[in-house]
Amino acid sequence: MRFLSRPRYHLLVSCALLFALVVTRSSIAVAAESATDSPFPAPGTYKLDRIQPMANGWVLEQSKWRPHRLSTYTTGKITLFSFFYGTCRDPQGCPATWAAFETIQSELEKDKELNGRVRLLFLSLDPSVDTPEMLSFYTSKSTPEVPWHFLTTWSDWFLHPIMKSLSLTTSRAVDENGKQTGEIYHMVRVYLIDPEGWVREIYATGFFDPDVVVNDIKTLVLEENKKKH
Amino acid sequence: MRKLLLLGGSLLALMTPFGGPKAHADETCNSPFMSALIKGQEQYLHVWTLGEVGVGDESDKLVTISVDPKSPNYGKVINTLSVGGRGEAHHMGFTDDRRYLWAGRLDDNKIFIFDLIDPSKPKLVRTITDYEAKTGFVGPHTFYALPGRMLIQGLSNNKTHDGVTGLATYTNDGDYVSSIPMPTTNGGDGYGYDIAINPAENLMLTSAFTGWTNYMMDLGKLVKDPEAMKNFGKTMVLWDYKSMEPKKIFSVPGAPLEIRWSLKPGDNWGVTATALSSKIWVIKQDSNGEWQAKDVATVGDPSKVPLPVDISIAADGKHLWVDTFMDGMARLYDMSNPEAPKEVYTKKIGNQVNMVSQSYDGKRVYFTTSLMSNWDHKGDQDDQFLKAYDWDGKQLVEKFTVDFTALKLGRAHHMKFSAKGIGG
Numbered sequence: 272m273r274f275l276s277r278p279r280y281h282l283l284v285s286c287a288l289l290f291a292l293v294v295t296r297s298s299i300a301v302a303a304e305s306a307t308d309s310p311f312p313a314p315g316t317y318k319l320d321r322i323q324p325m326a327n328g329w330v331l332e333q334s335k336w337r338p339h340r341l342s343t344y345t346t347g348k349i350t351l352f353s354f355f356y357g358t359c360r361d362p363q364g365c366p367a368t369w370a371a372f373e374t375i376q377s378e379l380e381k382d383k384e385l386n387g388r389v390r391l392l393f394l395s396l397d398p399s400v401d402t403p404e405m406l407s408f409y410t411s412k413s414t415p416e417v418p419w420h421f422l423t424t425w426s427d428w429f430l431h432p433i434m435k436s437l438s439l440t441t442s443r444a445v446d447e448n449g450k451q452t453g454e455i456y457h458m459v460r461v462y463l464i465d466p467e468g469w470v471r472e473i474y475a476t477g478f479f480d481p482d483v484v485v486n487d488i489k490t491l492v493l494e495e496n497k498k499k500h
Numbered sequence: 501m502r503k504l505l506l507l508g509g510s511l512l513a514l515m516t517p518f519g520g521p522k523a524h525a526d527e528t529c530n531s532p533f534m535s536a537l538i539k540g541q542e543q544y545l546h547v548w549t550l551g552e553v554g555v556g557d558e559s560d561k562l563v564t565i566s567v568d569p570k571s572p573n574y575g576k577v578i579n580t581l582s583v584g585g586r587g588e589a590h591h592m593g594f595t596d597d598r599r600y601l602w603a604g605r606l607d608d609n610k611i612f613i614f615d616l617i618d619p620s621k622p623k624l625v626r627t628i629t630d631y632e633a634k635t636g637f638v639g640p641h642t643f644y645a646l647p648g649r650m651l652i653q654g655l656s657n658n659k660t661h662d663g664v665t666g667l668a669t670y671t672n673d674g675d676y677v678s679s680i681p682m683p684t685t686n687g688g689d690g691y692g693y694d695i696a697i698n699p700a701e702n703l704m705l706t707s708a709f710t711g712w713t714n715y716m717m718d719l720g721k722l723v724k725d726p727e728a729m730k731n732f733g734k735t736m737v738l739w740d741y742k743s744m745e746p747k748k749i750f751s752v753p754g755a756p757l758e759i760r761w762s763l764k765p766g767d768n769w770g771v772t773a774t775a776l777s778s779k780i781w782v783i784k785q786d787s788n789g790e791w792q793a794k795d796v797a798t799v800g801d802p803s804k805v806p807l808p809v810d811i812s813i814a815a816d817g818k819h820l821w822v823d824t825f826m827d828g829m830a831r832l833y834d835m836s837n838p839e840a841p842k843e844v845y846t847k848k849i850g851n852q853v854n855m856v857s858q859s860y861d862g863k864r865v866y867f868t869t870s871l872m873s874n875w876d877h878k879g880d881q882d883d884q885f886l887k888a889y890d891w892d893g894k895q896l897v898e899k900f901t902v903d904f905t906a907l908k909l910g911r912a913h914h915m916k917f918s919a920k921g922i923g924g
Binding site: 312316322323428474475484 | 717
């Protein structure tokens with residue numbers, strides 16, 4: 272773990288705040304879209320495959336001294352999970368994912384049946400920059416109805432096995448002198464995980480529709496309700 | 501039109517050694533869920549090649565050819581990767597991240613996963629051998645990328661070996677997830693061939709070919725067997741992609757094969773060609789918004805059974821290449837009005853021609869020759885090559901030929917493009 276100089280630290284905090292501002296504005300545009308002509312099926316009228324068990328590993332939240340198993344964040348509730356990194360500036364990358372998560376969070380908060388049954392989860396692809404201290408700036412996004420956790424790892428050594436089990440690879444951008452620019456090339460994939468820790472849907476690169484995600488979440492809730500009765 | 505949020509991976513498209521955005525290549529036939537298409541110059545072309553008795557090492561193999569005019573190896577085979585045995589090598593498909601290329605065999609049902617982290621030297625990383633045991637299907641044909649997983653269209657089954665089959669899903673790592681039978685009620689014949697998804701409309705189209713008994717039979721014998729000739733697909737299925745439930749079954753007689761959705765923004769139609777009846781069909785909504793399949797054109801002289809096989813649609817939806825196997829002709833159709841395609845150009849590629857792949861910009865067009873090991877022409881009519889052409893808007897201009905027979909490689913079948921830095 273490396274320590275950041277004070278100016279670098281302030282720059283990253285500014286980036287984090289700017290990131291949050293940018294995505295909040297994006298989310299308004301997404302939220303304004305209507306689903307009245309949806310070609311998608313109604314919740315509960317279809318089944319979601321049990322695609323694969325969710326990855327596991329050691330992760331950090333709020334403190335670098337207190338590791339947690341990733342499974343504690345991906346079981347017990349329905350989980351919507353994505354990788355991200357705080358300094359990502361690709362408008363179709365992390366900021367778009369963030370905006371979609373905000374829209375989904377807002378929709379889930381409106382439905383009392385869903386309150387407390389779903390969590391949102393981000394895991395950083397850049398553990399050297401996205402320290403637990405840095406990620407604490409995002410915790411205001413979490414609400415009692417729909418908690419949103421921002422996780423990181425001690426290092427790439429802990430991160431890569433989690434990525435590998437989800438078949439995700441990344442690479443670092445370099446400038447003309449071969450120096451890393453801080454940009455991380457990665458594919459956007461969002462994973463919907465059931466309370467037993469099974470990946471039940473993967474959204475990626477094509478068309479990612481918050482309304483469809485909410486429908487899928489409701490489908491899993493209906494499935495859970497059936498199990499209980 | 502419903503507004504959707506497009507999630508990227510756009511940085512992946514910029515991952516090229518040349519700096520600028522190469523972006524997106526028959527590229528137009530790839531799954532919409534693929535993250536990085538090649539819109540500029542493709543560097544490599546991979547040909548899934550059928551091993552042939554008495555030819556080279558006799559094994560099925562992935563042949564990699566340099567197709568970048570700036571390369572000193574332009575037009576040359578730079579790598580061959582034999583996978584062992586002959587199992588009727590047929591089609592390939594990329595995973596959504598374009599890192600891995602899946603290639604199937606229709607006879608022994610093996611599926612090979614190649615890692616293209618260095619596309620000049622593909623590496624075999626896994627061989628799936630449980631496809632038949634897990635699904636009961638035979639003939640893994642189409643490999644269609646879904647987010648984080650692969651959808652596989654079968655051609656047959658292990659009980660009757662006719663065309664009744666289904667769809668199977670595997671994880672990107674190659675682990676089985678689930679399977680769905682093709683519909684056999686409400687007009688469905690249960691047959692399968694290709695897959696094409698329209699994510700914005702939540703629609704999936706599938707087509708229908710024939711089963712193991714027929715596709716492994718000598719073509720000369722097959723066409724003289726009236727009972728066997730009845731066992732070809734006659735339908736296309738429109739599915740609700742999300743629920744994987746059939747919504748509508750179209751009567752499309754004569755074995756509809758490859759399916760392409762127009763990629764032009766605002767277009768909302770798909771197209772296929774039928775092998776036996778030699779027709780082009782368009783799938784489109786009518787004035788009431790109801791999806792319909794419509795016979796819109798005749799390819800060549802159907803009485804001579806030219807056998808339309810592969811098609812390749814231009815990225816702007818304006819043109820469609822159609823190969824006719826028996827006469828070795830490439831035919832270009834103007835699709836400006838998809839309900840009235842017009843043949844505007846023809847060229848004889850060889851004694852036989854099967855697959856056609858065009859670059860995303862439509863400026864380069866590649867052709868290969870093999871259809872099925874027992875269906876290819878015999879003797880000196882059995883051309884086996886890859887031919888590369890430039891399309892100048894008026895004619896095909898030949899750039900190079902790789903003679904698969906002279907190089908003792910085998911039968912040249914399916915093609916896929918790659919470039920360093922794209923995918924992964």
